[in-house]
Amino acid sequence: MTDPLPITLVSGPLGAGKTTLVNSLLNDPGDRRIAVVVNDMGEVNVDAELLEAESDDGVIDLSNGCICCRLQDDLVTEVTRLADERSFEYLVVEASGISEPIPVARTLTAGTDDASLPDRFRLDTTVSVIDAYGFWKAFDPAESLPDAAPSPERPLTEVLVDQVEFCDVLLLNKCDMVPDDELDAVEASIRELQPRAELYRTTYSEVDPETVLGTGSFDFEVARRQQGWKRALAVAEEEGPDHDGHDHGAQSAAAAHGVESFVYRREQPFDADRFDAWLDEWEGNVIRLKGFAWVASRPETVLGVSQAGPAVQAGPLGEWGADDPTTRLVIIGRDLDGDTITAALDGCLADESAEAGTAETDPFPRES
Numbered sequence: 622m623t624d625p626l627p628i629t630l631v632s633g634p635l636g637a638g639k640t641t642l643v644n645s646l647l648n649d650p651g652d653r654r655i656a657v658v659v660n661d662m663g664e665v666n667v668d669a670e671l672l673e674a675e676s677d678d679g680v681i682d683l684s685n686g687c688i689c690c691r692l693q694d695d696l697v698t699e700v701t702r703l704a705d706e707r708s709f710e711y712l713v714v715e716a717s718g719i720s721e722p723i724p725v726a727r728t729l730t731a732g733t734d735d736a737s738l739p740d741r742f743r744l745d746t747t748v749s750v751i752d753a754y755g756f757w758k759a760f761d762p763a764e765s766l767p768d769a770a771p772s773p774e775r776p777l778t779e780v781l782v783d784q785v786e787f788c789d790v791l792l793l794n795k796c797d798m799v800p801d802d803e804l805d806a807v808e809a810s811i812r813e814l815q816p817r818a819e820l821y822r823t824t825y826s827e828v829d830p831e832t833v834l835g836t837g838s839f840d841f842e843v844a845r846r847q848q849g850w851k852r853a854l855a856v857a858e859e860e861g862p863d864h865d866g867h868d869h870g871a872q873s874a875a876a877a878h879g880v881e882s883f884v885y886r887r888e889q890p891f892d893a894d895r896f897d898a899w900l901d902e903w904e905g906n907v908i909r910l911k912g913f914a915w916v917a918s919r920p921e922t923v924l925g926v927s928q929a930g931p932a933v934q935a936g937p938l939g940e941w942g943a944d945d946p947t948t949r950l951v952i953i954g955r956d957l958d959g960d961t962i963t964a965a966l967d968g969c970l971a972d973e974s975a976e977a978g979t980a981e982t983d984p985f986p987r988e989s
């Protein structure tokens with residue numbers, strides 16, 4: 622049997638430079654013939670048209686939906702059709718700007734419940750193109766726009782953070798639009814979220830094709846485990862309850878730009894309403910908050926908490942079961958005042974005398 626054909630998945634927020642990258646790969650794919658599947662949310666796939674202007678062959682258009690949700694089966698169908706019909710040696714899939722990379726990677730690894738991926742393919746590399754200018758603005762409270770995603774998708778900053786956290790290669794693009802010192806700070810923040818990926822600063826997504834094609838760097842479990850917040854949590858767990866909350870491994874560049882991660886850990890539950898109110902108070906320093914919380918109103922339930930800039934989601938993940946309930950929150954940000962945050966979170970802890978299940982209206986699950 623011949624080796625499975627490798628796939629590179631290109632993700633990244635709207636307008637970050639994904640099509641620019643895919644166009645340059647079509648023009649110079651290195652020593653291989655490539656085909657491209659392009660996903661766009663609109664009825665007309667503008668990206669596919671832009672690409673077809675450059676190349677009239679090997680561009681497959683998947684539009685009017687998102688391949689991370691509604692078009693998962695269509696993606697598998699197209700890849701299967703390509704396997705049968707096309708003559709090429711490498712496949713590039715450009716996801717829409719609102720696609721979450723994890724479900725697309727899962728589809729490209731294992732297919733879906735209704736459709737299996739042909740054996741001929743294997744996911745080789747996941748690339749995220751991140752617009753340095755957009756990233757900078759997304760976490761600036763003075764600049765960031767109300768974070769409304771079209772339809773019931775997740776908030777865009779949450780998707781942006783997923784795209785940063787889950788990739789093998791990260792192109793920090795549009796570097797021409799951000800001053801150098803700010804670029805250093807953006808890169809430091811991204812490094813804190815994404816310690817593993819190869820990172821390249823680019824303008825007009827210009828890279829050697831070999832940095833994004835055929836790297837062989839994709840591994841689903843490694844990609845999931847090595848997300849910055851999971852690493853910070855693992856370090857804190859290793860160091861035990863006496864850990865002072867700071868990730869000493871992440872000094873250097875990050876520290877020089879005031880970027881740090883910090884773990885808040887308590888074996889005492891939150892008052893649900895006070896914790897919910899605290900989650901509303903985003904002032905711009907916290908880029909990412911993620912972890913597990915214990916709330917007094919539902920003592921048996923693990924509350925999953927995920928904040929990306931101004932967007933907050935919190936909802937039940939399951940039961941503590943045999944584990945002792947313990948709140949563990951990783952907070953990643955710039956110029957964080959750890960003592961003030963710790964004091965504010967401590968102020969949300971339920972009084973020892975509070976009875977379980979006393980919140981009048983349980984604020985969770987919540988989304989904003």
Ligand SMILES: Nc1nc2c(ncn2[C@@H]2O[C@H](COP(=O)(O)OP(=O)(O)OP(=O)(O)O)[C@@H](O)[C@H]2O)c(=O)[nH]1
Binds near residue numbers: 636639
């Ligand atoms: N200044 C500047 N503009 C860029 C750069 N890279 C891409 N652009 C421009 O940014 C715009 C969006 O680029 P695309 O490549 O279409 O972005 P995309 O990620 O495919 O966008 P969507 O498909 O809408 O999500 C285009 O006008 C590009 O020419 C860059 O490095 N610097």
